[in-house]
Every structure is written in structure tokens, then in C-alpha cells.
Amino acid sequence: MTVLSLVPLRFVSKEHVQMLRIAVPNKGTLSRPATEMLREAGYRQRGDDRDLVCRDEGNAVEFFYLRPRDIATYVGSGDLDLGITGRDLLFDAGSPAEEILDLDFGGATFRYAARPDALSSVDEIGGRRVATAYPGVVERHLAERGLKADVIRLDGAVENAVRLGVADVIADVVSTGATLRQAGLVTVGDPILVSSALLIRRVGAPANGQVGQLVRRLQGVLVARRYVMLAYDVRADLLDQATALTPGIESPTISPLHREGWVAVQAMVLRGDVHNIMDELYDLGARAILVTDIHACRL
Ligand SMILES: Nc1ncnc2c1ncn2[C@@H]1O[C@H](COP(=O)(O)OP(=O)(O)OP(=O)(O)O)[C@@H](O)[C@H]1O
Ligand SMILES: O=P(O)(O)OC[C@H]1O[C@H](OP(=O)(O)OP(=O)(O)O)[C@H](O)[C@@H]1O
Numbered sequence: 001m002t003v004l005s006l007v008p009l010r011f012v013s014k015e016h017v018q019m020l021r022i023a024v025p026n027k028g029t030l031s032r033p034a035t036e037m038l039r040e041a042g043y044r045q046r047g048d049d050r051d052l053v054c055r056d057e058g059n060a061v062e063f064f065y066l067r068p069r070d071i072a073t074y075v076g077s078g079d080l081d082l083g084i085t086g087r088d089l090l091f092d093a094g095s096p097a098e099e100i101l102d103l104d105f106g107g108a109t110f111r112y113a114a115r116p117d118a119l120s121s122v123d124e125i126g127g128r129r130v131a132t133a134y135p136g137v138v139e140r141h142l143a144e145r146g147l148k149a150d151v152i153r154l155d156g157a158v159e160n161a162v163r164l165g166v167a168d169v170i171a172d173v174v175s176t177g178a179t180l181r182q183a184g185l186v187t188v189g190d191p192i193l194v195s196s197a198l199l200i201r202r203v204g205a206p207a208n209g210q211v212g213q214l215v216r217r218l219q220g221v222l223v224a225r226r227y228v229m230l231a232y233d234v235r236a237d238l239l240d241q242a243t244a245l246t247p248g249i250e251s252p253t254i255s256p257l258h259r260e261g262w263v264a265v266q267a268m269v270l271r272g273d274v275h276n277i278m279d280e281l282y283d284l285g286a287r288a289i290l291v292t293d294i295h296a297c298r299l
């Protein structure tokens, strides 16, 4: 770790700050949610979808917009410090880069599929032709199972490969399953992997204060998206029952109310649970139950 990385950025004159270099998907499913998340975390992002670079001088970060498939290569080689890419693309690249944070978007499974009557299990893939745009993932998966198959690398639209007689099986990203259905294919076996967008860095990269700050900001966005703030008033003798419903992340905040025998409670709750919790609190006797969004946080 350099001495500079220990000093908060605002105390260091700008010409001495090393710019952190981050790869962001320039196109495809991950592109928009990645730039939105970085914006929510307080970083400047490109104004035009064709821009290839964006410097955020205030935060000492430089963003490079690259094909998501290439991002693990740039990060694994150490040419860029961090990157945002999919878990499936990271595994496919096989470069020495690793996940440091799951960003909770771009979720999809990666699976085998074939004609409904063609295969009953993954073991039957041995000796067949498998079309995929992710040969690294497929070859490793087959090797782990001791299966030998002919892996055919295609660029996209791989679902057509069976129809066109190029392959017996495909391995591809499945989200809604609509593309598979349209091509008359069904999944074979369990998912090869469950993917989502990740923040990645080079394996063995030294600890760095700037990276730590970026990770905390992104974690703040994740928490702000997952949680809401719930506030309510409740009789003091019901407080234990009420706080069992709203334990918060560390502990709920309890404040006295002017009204004798009542207290106000504030706690973070999961966004998806909030309506059930509000119903239960109301039934318990809590009143003035209010929900507010969290815009940013550091826990
Ligand atoms: N419905 C989806 N289709 C494709 N990729 C998806 C989907 N949902 C999530 N992803 C993830 O997005 C990444 C693939 O992005 P990439 O930009 O390479 O392909 P794409 O979004 O299909 O764009 P395109 O094929 O137009 O280049 C993978 O990590 C994949 O798991
Ligand atoms: O399960 P679904 O919701 O149908 O989504 C999955 C499909 O979407 C992607 O294709 P894309 O449109 O990106 O075309 P591509 O195959 O040329 O990349 C992916 O490769 C699958 O084909």
C-alpha cells in the first residue's frame, strides 16, 4: 500500500493523486445498470453512449468503456485497476481476476439446452457437439465432469445452432427462457453457473484506499436499494414485540414521545418485507407508520 492511499483524497493536492482506472461495459445488458449504479455512488459518467473514456477528476477516477467480454482481460493483466463484468464472462476469460463485490444486477443463469427428446442428463453431453459463445466456461465444466465433447464457438444467437444442424446442444445465458422456448429447446441439468454483475480486480492486487472507498460507496448504493427506513409510534409496553418485527441492521433507534407511555421507533427494513411488517405493526397497535427511501448510506 502506498502512503498516498492512506490519506483521504480531499487532503491531497490533485496533481499527486493517482487516478483509479475502472472498466465499465460499453454496450449490452450490463452497460446501463453499471453506469446508473456508478452515478448513484457519486461518480461522473459519460454523457454520450459512444464515449470511450470519462475522467472524474473530483473523485480521482478514470472510467474506460469496454466490451464486457474484454473487461476481465484488462483487469487480470493489471492494465486497469477494477472492472464491472458478469460472473460468466469472468470465468470464461480465465484471466487472473477475482470478484470483490456482487453488484446485484444483470442476474441470469448459464445453462445447457437441447431438443426435448435429445438428452436426459448432462452426462449424455459426452461425445456431442456443444455450441456456445462461452467456450471457457463450457470446456471447464465438461472437464470437471470428465466429459469430452466438441465445443463449437459461436458469437451469438447460439439457439439457432441446433435448428441449423451445427450442434446437438447449446450452452448459453438464460434469463426469461423465452429465446429457448422460441427455438424449441429445453434446459438440460442444473445451471452451469448463476451469474450477476461483479466488481472485479486482479488476483493478489495490494490493498488500496481508493478501491476501499469505491467499494464502500457501491455497498452504500446496494443497501440504499435493498432497504427502506421505517418509522412508527408504539406504546412502550409493546416495544419488545414491535422491535422483534423491526430489529434493524444493528439495533433500532428508540426516542421518547411527548405522549405519556409511547415511544417512536426507527429501523431499516428490507424493501420487499415492508408491507407485511407494516400490517403486523398496525395489528400490534403501532400508529403513524411511515416509510421513506434511503438515498445513500455508509453502514
Ligand atoms: N437476458 C440477458 N441476455 C444476455 N446477457 C445477459 C442477460 N441478462 C444478464 N446478462 C449478462 O450480461 C452479460 C453479457 O453481456 P454482453 O454485453 O456480452 O451480451 P448482451 O447483453 O447479450 O449484448 P449483445 O449480445 O447485444 O452484445 C453476461 O454476464 C450475462 O450473464
Ligand atoms: O432467456 P431470455 O430472456 O430469452 O434471454 C437470453 C437470451 O438473451 C441473450 O441473447 P441476445 O438477445 O443478447 O442475443 P445474442 O445471443 O446474439 O447475444 C442470450 O444470449 C440468450 O439468447
Ligand SMILES: [Mg+2]
Pocket: 156
Ligand atoms: Mg447477447
